Amino acid sequence: MQDLPLVVTHALDKTYALGQTTLKALDGIDLAISRGEFVGLVGPSGSGKTTLLNIIGALDVPTSGSAEILGRSVETLTHREAARLRNEHLGFIFQTFNLLPVYTVFENVEFPLLLQGIETGRRKQMVEEALAWVGLADRADSRPSQLSGGQSQRVAIARAIVKKPDVVLADEPTANLDAANSHHIMKTMLQLNRDLHTTFVFATHDEKVIGYLHRTITLVDGRIARDEHAGDSSHS
Amino acid sequence: MLTLTLALRNLLHAGLRTWLNVVALSFSFVAIIFLQGFYDGLNEQVERATVAALYGGGQYWHSSYDPYDPLTLDDAHGVIPAPLDSLIAHRQATPILIRPATIYPQGRFRSVLLKGIDPDQTVLSIPSALLKDRSHGIPAIIGSRMAHSTGLQKGDMVTVQWRDVHGTFDARDVVIAEVFRSTVQDIDNEQIWIPLDELRRFTRTPDEATIVVLGQRVAPPGSVGGWDFRDLSFLLRDLHTLVRMKSVGASILYLLLLFLAMLAIFDTQVLSIWRRRKEMGTLMALGMTRGGVIRLFTTEGALHSILAALVAAMYGIPLMAFVANTGFALPNAADTMGFAIGEKLFPVYSPSLVVGTTVLVCLVTTIVSFLPTRRIAHLKPTDALRGKLS
Ligand SMILES: Nc1ncnc2c1ncn2[C@@H]1O[C@H](COP(=O)(O)OP(=O)(O)O)[C@@H](O)[C@H]1O
Ligand SMILES: [Mg+2]
Numbered sequence: 001m002q003d004l005p006l007v008v009t010h011a012l013d014k015t016y017a018l019g020q021t022t023l024k025a026l027d028g029i030d031l032a033i034s035r036g037e038f039v040g041l042v043g044p045s046g047s048g049k050t051t052l053l054n055i056i057g058a059l060d061v062p063t064s065g066s067a068e069i070l071g072r073s074v075e076t077l078t079h080r081e082a083a084r085l086r087n088e089h090l091g092f093i094f095q096t097f098n099l100l101p102v103y104t105v106f107e108n109v110e111f112p113l114l115l116q117g118i119e120t121g122r123r124k125q126m127v128e129e130a131l132a133w134v135g136l137a138d139r140a141d142s143r144p145s146q147l148s149g150g151q152s153q154r155v156a157i158a159r160a161i162v163k164k165p166d167v168v169l170a171d172e173p174t175a176n177l178d179a180a181n182s183h184h185i186m187k188t189m190l191q192l193n194r195d196l197h198t199t200f201v202f203a204t205h206d207e208k209v210i211g212y213l214h215r216t217i218t219l220v221d222g223r224i225a226r227d228e229h230a231g232d233s234s235h236s
Numbered sequence: 237m238l239t240l241t242l243a244l245r246n247l248l249h250a251g252l253r254t255w256l257n258v259v260a261l262s263f264s265f266v267a268i269i270f271l272q273g274f275y276d277g278l279n280e281q282v283e284r285a286t287v288a289a290l291y292g293g294g295q296y297w298h299s300s301y302d303p304y305d306p307l308t309l310d311d312a313h314g315v316i317p318a319p320l321d322s323l324i325a326h327r328q329a330t331p332i333l334i335r336p337a338t339i340y341p342q343g344r345f346r347s348v349l350l351k352g353i354d355p356d357q358t359v360l361s362i363p364s365a366l367l368k369d370r371s372h373g374i375p376a377i378i379g380s381r382m383a384h385s386t387g388l389q390k391g392d393m394v395t396v397q398w399r400d401v402h403g404t405f406d407a408r409d410v411v412i413a414e415v416f417r418s419t420v421q422d423i424d425n426e427q428i429w430i431p432l433d434e435l436r437r438f439t440r441t442p443d444e445a446t447i448v449v450l451g452q453r454v455a456p457p458g459s460v461g462g463w464d465f466r467d468l469s470f471l472l473r474d475l476h477t478l479v480r481m482k483s484v485g486a487s488i489l490y491l492l493l494l495f496l497a498m499l500a501i502f503d504t505q506v507l508s509i510w511r512r513r514k515e516m517g518t519l520m521a522l523g524m525t526r527g528g529v530i531r532l533f534t535t536e537g538a539l540h541s542i543l544a545a546l547v548a549a550m551y552g553i554p555l556m557a558f559v560a561n562t563g564f565a566l567p568n569a570a571d572t573m574g575f576a577i578g579e580k581l582f583p584v585y586s587p588s589l590v591v592g593t594t595v596l597v598c599l600v601t602t603i604v605s606f607l608p609t610r611r612i613a614h615l616k617p618t619d620a621l622r623g624k625l626s
């Protein structure tokens with residue numbers, strides 16, 4: 001189980017058409033991420049972190065090469081199958097939190113479970129549990145507009161993990177947070193990684209985040225420049 | 237079910253914007269039903285009065301009779317055939333003889349129809365009993381519109397001139413025994429009612445008539461040689477056309493209202509899809525399909541009409557129940573509509589009107605809500621998340 005990779009990419013390219021020219025956002029990415037990892041795609045802005053994270057999240061497809069998530073090739077998935085894969089196995093955390101503004105905290109966290117058709121009683125229990133993990137049990141009835149940035153991102157974390165996904169994908173989760181809140185949510189996610197064995201994949205250029213990572217994959221101009229595990233400095 | 241729950245949640249949480257649209261849409265509901273009920277009531281009321289005063293249970297027409305061609309009137313009369321005669325004897329039908337004539341009120345001449353009716357008839361609501369008293373000469377009754385346009389009043393004497401069957405002119409003076417008020421113009425305008433036997437005598441057409449009117453709910457005795465049966469649907473055709481023409485104005489008004497309401501919904505949808513593109517990206521990231529997002533947004537739009545129907549019911553039902561019971565007091569000016577109405581108009585709100593309008597509005601709202609969502613069908617989740625709408 002432990003060494004069965006959750007994510008495998010082979011010679012993955014992604015190009016965007018920009019008028020007459022093309023832009024190679026990802027160039028020959030070979031990568032394997034295993035269950036239980038706490039890993040980050042790091043690199044300067046425009047290096048392709050978000051693009052790669054979106055492909056891993058089955059929100060986008062490679063231009064060439066392959067990407068397998070949980071044994072499924074994202075390039076062959078239909079729109080519907082991709083949606084289902086995201087709903088059942090993946091959690092997302094965004095830089096701008098992306099909470100549903102008209103919903104309460106409880107309803108936001110409940111949403112993925114509604115999509116899964118989980119019945120009311122169990123839903124309530126799962127939402128309460130998730131809110132307890134992120135320390136927001138007392139804010140269930142608040143609206144996103146009443147929350148601070150740190151609280152909002154914790155709600156987003158609760159929404160991502162409430163369904164106990166295989167992988168949580170977090171794109172610049174601390175970019176809109178101050179240092180204290182950044183450390184707080186990183187500790188929360190590390191805790192969840194430890195306790196629930198949820199795999200976390202980050203895309204970030206924030207040093208505070210990088211300090212928590214167990215593995216750091218550095219992208220430069222769409223290529224993997226370094227792939228280091230905490231405490232070693234082996235190059236890939 | 238999930239879509240419905242989420243759509244309702246989104247809509248109710250959106251607050252004021254939702255309620256503004258809902259209230260606007262509810263006005264359309266109420267206005268359409270209100271106006272249509274008004275015209276349905278008008279139609280029904282005019283029809284009932286006209287049937288009672290003129291059409292009865294249908295009419296047998298002498299085969300030469302053509303109400304649209306006055307020139308045929310000279311020949312449009314004949315002896316009443318036996319099957320109709322026996323109905324008349326049993327007071328289940330009444331004959332009317334119609335002759336073109338000229339009257340000379342205050343020295344001016346005027347073409348009119350001279351109509352002979354049995355003073356004892358009870359088939360029609362025309363007040364023919366007023367023709368029974370012949371002590372002041374040959375009695376005649378006219379309607380109030382005729383009295384107004386000729387200046388004739390009760391007790392006036394007026395000279396009537398006609399041609400008999402041989403084409404020779406003859407004239408008599410008649411006395412206006414009464415001016416009656418009727419809501420039915422077709423027994424009033426340009427006509428004078430006198431006793432049938434007098435008219436027959438003047439024109440030397442004993443036992444003859446132009447039309448024979450059956451009592452309401454009297455079954456026509458089948459085909460009668462030389463006479464054509466005109467049933468109610470035939471006789472009421474002109475009236476229905478007239479009412480329909482009159483209600484075109486109302487239709488335009490309510491189509492306009494509907495259009496404005498639809499525009500509001502359409503606008504809301506376009507705006508909401510634009511503003512909420514990032515939310516759509518989030519929904520897709522959380523595992524909703526594009527179809528699911530389209531369904532959600534369409535349902536949100538369509539739900540406006542359901543909420544509007546509920547709101548409309550809250551104030552519309554008491555309002556309409558009230559007017560349907562109390563009626564509208566109509567000013568006399570209503571007479572200029574081309575047909576007369578009773579003193580009061582009672583709108584009719586039939587279930588088919590209410591249900592039909594509701595279904596129509598909901599259907600149109602759903603279509604209008606769906607149209608802008610087609611943009612979502614091409615939306616990439618990554619673009620939506622970046623706030624782009626391709
Ligand atoms: N939809 C797109 N169309 C065109 N170019 C894009 C698109 N998405 C990303 N890019 C480009 O691809 C490169 C990588 O972008 P991105 O993956 O967002 O980088 P990062 O997340 O590391 O900042 C950038 O140069 C960016 O401008
Ligand atoms: Mg990025």
